[in-house]
Amino acid sequence: MEIKNIYCIGRNYKNHALELGNEVPDKPLVFSKPTSALAVADGSVLSFPHHRGDIHHELEIVLYIGNDVKDGFTVEDIVTQMTLGIDLTLRDVQSALKKKGHPWLVAKGFRNAAIVTDFWDFPGVEQIKDVEFTLERDREAVQQGNIQSVIFDFQTLLTYIHQEIGLTKGDLIYTGTPEGVGPIMDGEVYTLKWNNEIKGSFTVSKR
Ligand code: ZN
16 A cells, blocks of 8 residues: 555643643644654564664554545545554654754654554444554553544544645554553564454564
8 A cells, every 4th residue: 555644643642641741732733754664563573773762652543544535524535444553752852852842853753663553444433432452562551542532533633634734645644642652672572452452563673
């Protein structure tokens, strides 16, 4: 499948915004990652920057825009597939950039910073609202979420991105992370689960 742009939403779960000491936003906070940051959690070892401070995991639902986008669309009109992903963040680098008011790109756009598992057909917002998604570190749950606790729902996010930037077929949207973000360490194994079903995993290499 062709991926055109990668958009990410920051601070879309209240408890995550608060755990980092951020204000809860009054409109969606959008940033992007380059497609060169994409990696698949297919059980392999993934390499990450070292000596650049903490790298935090952010487990997120990822939506794929598989249809043409026309004004007045609904989520179900344009989202054809979904997956789980991890928006990896060089947290110390990001904090330094934030302090200076500089863009976050180097903290969010490094190689393997946009992890996805295999995609599956998007069943519709109603169908996934009770589903828990989970990230495990060495088989222990570190993040768990459910779209009922988002600040901005999928329709609001997609409409906002379309108005401000322009959504196109082929775009990927990381929809924000629930609380429980934390640093990844060399040798750890991360497993992404949807409704308790394993969707992907990877081992961290920070050497
Ligand atoms: Zn994120």
